[in-house]
Amino acid sequence: MKLIIQIPCYNEEETLELAYNDLPRHIDGIDTIEYLIINDGSKDKTVQKARDLGFHHIVSFRRNKGLARGFMAGMDACLRLGADIIVNTDADNQYCGADIEKLVRPILERKADMVIGERPIDETEHFSWKKKKFQHLGSWVVRVASRTDVPDAPSGFRAYSRETAMRMNVVNEYTYTLETIIQAGQSKMAVASVPIRTNPETRPSRLFSSMWRYMKRSASVIIRSTAMYRPLQFFCTIGLILFVLGLAVGIRFLVYFFMGTGGGHVQSLILASVLLMIGFQTITLGLLGDTIAANRKLLEDVQYHVRKMDYDGNPETQTPDDAAQEEQEK
Known part of the structure; x- marks a missing residue:
């Protein structure tokens, strides 16, 4: 050991x-x-x-x-x-x-x-x-x-x-x-x-x-x-918060609209639309990020096996100074 x-x-x-x-x-x-x-x-x-x-x-x-x-x-x-x-x-x-x-x-x-x-x-x-x-x-x-x-x-x-x-x-x-x-x-x-x-x-x-x-x-x-x-949880959490805020603002506008005073609250409708759209797009980013993360896990497994063959299959084939020299030249 x-x-x-x-x-x-x-x-x-x-x-x-x-x-x-x-x-x-x-x-x-x-x-x-x-x-x-x-x-x-x-x-x-x-x-x-x-x-x-x-x-x-x-x-x-x-x-x-x-x-x-x-x-x-x-x-x-x-x-x-x-x-x-x-x-x-x-x-x-x-x-x-x-x-x-x-x-x-x-x-x-x-x-x-x-x-x-x-x-x-x-x-x-x-x-x-x-x-x-x-x-x-x-x-x-x-x-x-x-x-x-x-x-x-x-x-x-x-x-x-x-x-x-x-x-x-x-x-x-x-x-x-x-x-x-x-x-x-x-x-x-x-x-x-x-x-x-x-x-x-x-x-x-x-x-x-x-x-x-x-x-x-x-x-x-x-x-x-x-x-x-953890892209799915990260982006979906942000997206859901924005989506719920947009939904709340939208409901507020509808309340005023059905009360007959919606004309003075058009800004709320615009804000609700923007929040809902950004929230939906953020959730979509989370789904895409999760797919990318799955591919990254596959690449990490490949990297692990390559490292294992490199380190265990050919021990001490390269000195630390050689490794540092390669790092400097990148």
Whole structure:
């Protein structure tokens, strides 16, 4: 059983050693533990620091491509290197490395396909009151959208089984955390959460410059992912709301019409017609989207089998640096 711990990095020269020293060297049930960094176009000496520390593998981009792209490049490299379990953690040592054993245990016991570390958000001192409330709100929205029971959706401290990793796709270019949960819920994967510990803050988060910006980007990811993975429910819900509003306005006009005062309410008739038409068109979009989603599922199955032949049939035929080079040339 091989575990690879991947760490996305962007200018992490100062904190990488803390994260590396905190990583586990042995876990019961794991034969081999290896460490991999994804250098997302760092301008400092992150790569040299990783080599000096003894990281086994380095995936490197020439320019910054964002957390989502880096995450998927790391997953690809880990699969090519024969990982049975992949753990993702942060280079700023936010998460306690000893808790990686908690993450992988449900996968080793075949109780989960994906495991997400649940941070003690309310007890985390460097989280502001506003950030704590928004974290809870965002996680609730993701739970509704994904039909899972994940209390800490933005947590990047995660473990994936090999089979689950081969089915992962991230379309947005912002973050993988929310979309992968929605995808896992739609695909009926077994998603589990385990309580974890966090370390004191070493630097401010680089994922967002302000809370409102983070909320806007996250809301965009949730809406886009929900529309992609559950189009029928998404568009039909919107369409039915518009249709019912149009119907209500239309009934109101008819009431006035039969009372003999309909001439002064022509605007209501126009509004009702527009709402009914848009509602019907939105429902039609949902039906078309559902057909497209069915085709996407077929393509995902094909992609899974291609990946399985690629990764399992020809293990380690391509190094992480080769994979990064191909990514850069796209």
